[in-house]
Amino acid sequence: MKIIKNPSQKNWKELIQRPQNEKNSLHNIVQQVFMDIQESADAALKKYTFHFDGIELKQIKVTQQELKEAENLLSQELKQAIFQAKSNIEKFHFSQKENSQFIETQPGIQCWRESRAIEKIGLYIPGGTAPLFSTVLMLGVPAKIAGCRQIVLCTPPDKKGNIHPAILFAAQTIGITEIFKVGGIQAIAALTIGTESIPSVYKIFGPGNQYVTAAKQYAQEFKVSIDLPAGPSEVLVIADSQANPDFIAADLLSQAEHGPDSQVIFLTTDESILNQTINSVTAQLEKIPRKEIAKKALDNSIGILFDNLDTCFQFSNLYAPEHLILAIDKAKEYRHNVENAGSVFLGNYSCESAGDYASGTNHTLPTNGYARNYSGVSLDSFIKKITFQELSKEGLQTIGPTIELMAEAERLFAHKNAVSIRINKN
Amino acid sequence: MKIIKNPSQKNWKELIQRPQNEKNSLHNIVQQVFMDIQESADAALKKYTFHFDGIELKQIKVTQQELKEAENLLSQELKQAIFQAKSNIEKFHFSQKENSQFIETQPGIQCWRESRAIEKIGLYIPGGTAPLFSTVLMLGVPAKIAGCRQIVLCTPPDKKGNIHPAILFAAQTIGITEIFKVGGIQAIAALTIGTESIPSVYKIFGPGNQYVTAAKQYAQEFKVSIDLPAGPSEVLVIADSQANPDFIAADLLSQAEHGPDSQVIFLTTDESILNQTINSVTAQLEKIPRKEIAKKALDNSIGILFDNLDTCFQFSNLYAPEHLILAIDKAKEYRHNVENAGSVFLGNYSCESAGDYASGTNHTLPTNGYARNYSGVSLDSFIKKITFQELSKEGLQTIGPTIELMAEAERLFAHKNAVSIRINKN
Structure with missing residues (x-):
């Protein structure tokens, strides 16, 4: 695990790079x-x-x-x-x-979505x-x-x-x-x-x-x-001085044992916590069966000391981790600082394993920076939302001229005519 | 426009094919x-x-x-x-x-989603x-x-x-x-x-x-x-005997004028409506500026007579149209028959142009059969939903043995240890 203290912001782009798998020609x-x-x-x-x-x-x-x-x-x-x-x-x-919400956008125009x-x-x-x-x-x-x-x-x-x-x-x-x-x-x-x-x-x-x-x-x-574009699994932990180094070390290792290309990032505002965590990782590593795998993953991993939590969150949002553990005091109050992450674990007793197996959240999550533009798997991943609309004759009469004007300005006269033929019919 | 009467189900697969754009080597x-x-x-x-x-x-x-x-x-x-x-x-x-719903899946285990x-x-x-x-x-x-x-x-x-x-x-x-x-x-x-x-x-x-x-x-x-995989625009209209052939013809043409590769499918249970609609398409076609484009699109298009509405819906769900117009009596009651579609327009006064421009629904929709597995653009397309969880010490103690057993069965002992180290701490 590489240790870095207060890296300047211009180096962040390099630090958030994931280990590159060679573009395989499969x-x-x-x-x-x-x-x-x-x-x-x-x-x-x-x-x-x-x-x-x-x-x-x-x-x-x-x-x-x-x-x-x-x-x-x-x-x-x-x-x-x-x-x-x-x-x-x-x-x-x-x-x-x-549940479907039936929205009357104007009198006589009802729009809603239904899931299938x-x-x-x-x-x-x-x-x-x-x-x-x-x-x-x-x-x-x-x-x-x-x-x-x-x-x-x-x-x-x-x-x-x-x-x-x-x-x-x-x-x-x-x-x-x-x-x-x-x-x-x-x-x-x-x-x-x-x-x-x-x-x-x-x-x-x-x-x-x-x-x-x-x-x-x-x-x-x-x-x-x-479901999602793929990439190796990863965790980012943010810890303050009240965090427990042994807990954090266990979390970092539970990510590292996934595979040699897993990535583990540890951010803290407390140098002593940083040092104790590194020591605990070394000690716990010896005891796990997948030690060799975890060791390789740790080679790709970094621990960073930052001046304050704000900077930790800035870095984390740029990294966009699959799993984010907030081992900080009153963690829940910091949740609004999270912009990009797959799943977030708050406090010292919300370990990633809980979400991996049994707490209720889904463990199929965006990796490799995709937490910037993708959600993890949820019920939404198994449905489509279809929009429906129903216009009464009066509804179409009210909105008809708007549609006609816009269609004409886009030079789509058959679009305009689909309205005109209806509102001109007596 | 090709006319087909009661095609046997074994020919449907061919009928739902979209016009093939040559796989371009761009x-x-x-x-x-x-x-x-x-x-x-x-x-x-x-x-x-x-x-x-x-x-x-x-x-x-x-x-x-x-x-x-x-x-x-x-x-x-x-x-x-x-x-x-x-x-x-x-x-x-x-x-x-x-709005976020905070779900207590077990005492001391709270899970929720937040949009970003x-x-x-x-x-x-x-x-x-x-x-x-x-x-x-x-x-x-x-x-x-x-x-x-x-x-x-x-x-x-x-x-x-x-x-x-x-x-x-x-x-x-x-x-x-x-x-x-x-x-x-x-x-x-x-x-x-x-x-x-x-x-x-x-x-x-x-x-x-x-x-x-x-x-x-x-x-x-x-x-x-x-946003979505791309494909040419398309509409499918299902009409019964109360439908207005001039309205339908106008809707078919408003789709056909989009481009020569647009596709228009018309299903009806009423032969007289079928014939009148075809005649009205021919008459209205002469009057639109994008006549040449619409003509080409109509070459790819089909009108099908079916025995009953159930069969129309079966065919439509297999086709999975971007736009679906239900020009049928009490159209709203049939909405549960729709399994695959981008956006659905109910009754004689809900023309596609309304949704294209101004009723409120989105016009960026899945084409080319993608309505089977994609939703159209909505607010969801611009956000990620991040899952959060917070376990109290007691919460983890309750669920801990479940996680430990599962992690062990998956042979991920560091995952197990992240729980054990916490629940064994006094």
Whole structure:
């Protein structure tokens, strides 16, 4: 972790740079896989699953039997934990439902919006060492609340052809039953194009490695939309003198263990807190299993001492962190200083892990500076808002001349005529 | 206009195809212009403006003097019309403001969302024969309500180096004063990268030709976001026997006059209405100045007779039109049948022109089938929603074991530790 004291503002632009992933040229392989899926569908899926996941699958779809077995493989405690997390995520995302407001902009002119679920969506859940069943909840719960009719889940099988039981259990708990053992580019291609087994969808959600990311990017050329542009995970912590260095160190490490390209930024107004935190990071690092990963991430990370909290917030807003922890006295009162962030954690007991798993907020958030122009995933991500309007004859008569004048000034006479023909009719 | 009677459902997929624009290979020229702007900034802007717009500009920024003069060049009636439209658009978009709801998901765990404006945005307004000052209102009004701090408007100058006064007046009325005489790829590149004159922004809005569209696409590689994927404009009308064929014909033509690639779909359950509408289209077509454009658009367009309204809605939802007019009896009662559409116009007096200009709804809408997975522009397009959470010590103690169990099952022990270190502290 690099330590910097009161960097001059002209150096900030450099400090907010994320670690650059080399612009990978995965385009060719992505295109090839999409073409194969287009031509050979399920056969191509099985071929790639054999090639990349090392398993020859007879059936791509998870069976009822497998779903039942998954339930028996989990401890009662973990199942309860999943229920608890689901309940909180449900409460928070349910509160995001919006009732239509019927607005009479002028007498006889009524305008309003109505929400409609995106009919078919796809969820991608990575496999590998960490089975991200929490992401199943984070994406599946709001999809169900929105009322998406078809929810298709893809996740890669392990070498024995199995899916981690926690993923299957979490999916079942929500009511997702269309689950397919397929990962990587081929999963995204199948969700985009459709195969005999896997239905095509309108929007694809979920995290993934560089192949999955490149495939989601490419899927957009087929009119499929995606949740968010991807980037490595990151946290920024702002601390004052009342903060607890051990807590902060634990938060920094929980971000750093995600991956070697994760980034961790620590801003404080207190030099002693800075030093104690660095020491605590070093000490705690030794005890975590993903030490080597976290170590690499810490190489990209910085701790900065600033004169005052205002400057910390200025820097943070420029950085636009995915996660922002305010370990400061009366943190809630400072929330209006936050302009750009994905999700904000207030005070010494709101650790990022809470939001990652169970407090109720969503953990699919804008990274890589995208908190400047994107929101995280919410109920909104699963719906469209359609505008409606109803004009009475009198309403159109009142506003007609305005429309006619504007259409004429834009030289769109057929637009004008659509009004004239109506208001001139007796 | 092609007429089809009761097409079998297996042919629908073909019928909902939009006219294909050849996949244009504009990538090279777009990339070149972006590189030039990156290297030579304003000098490159002036070079391209001379090259493409045929005018050598001394100053790129519109002056106070020019803004003042614009006001004098417009008729009192047109100014009143602009005020009226602005007022309705304001009313409707202001109603989209959302208050934070503080949700206690469990005792001691509070979660909520807060809206923050996207700080810097760019509006692109095309020039050419139709000066789209209505789009200035549609994008500028919600940007102001959202509270965007910097709103930068680019629009190409005419051969004399002027901007249409209605564009300048509309911008002024809203309070937009950073207006630049620059169009095409170079405008989008400037908004993305920034030059001496033009500030860079985080999100770019606005319609444009294929060059502008390709440039907006490319801008996303620089972490800039855009309003919507682009496509030609379209309308779908559903009519029953009480509909007025002259009104429908006028609506179809108002869509067709947009461009030769516009698409117009007419569905009805009444053969006589179908025939009368076709005849009325032919008659009205002769009278509009943009007749040649509309004629070409009508070549791509279809009128379909269906047995019943249910089938009409099924087809419409598959097509997912940008604009949907329901010229049917008790239209409002049918609104729940609409799953996919950008904006819906109910009854015989809600013509599309009303929403295009002045009723209050936004006219920047998803085309090309994107109404399946995108909403039109609204206040939401100019803000991010940031999630916040505050856990008390007791709150974390209650939920702590849930988080610890889940983190452990995902093999993320540093995540678990961020909780343990807090709840184990006395």
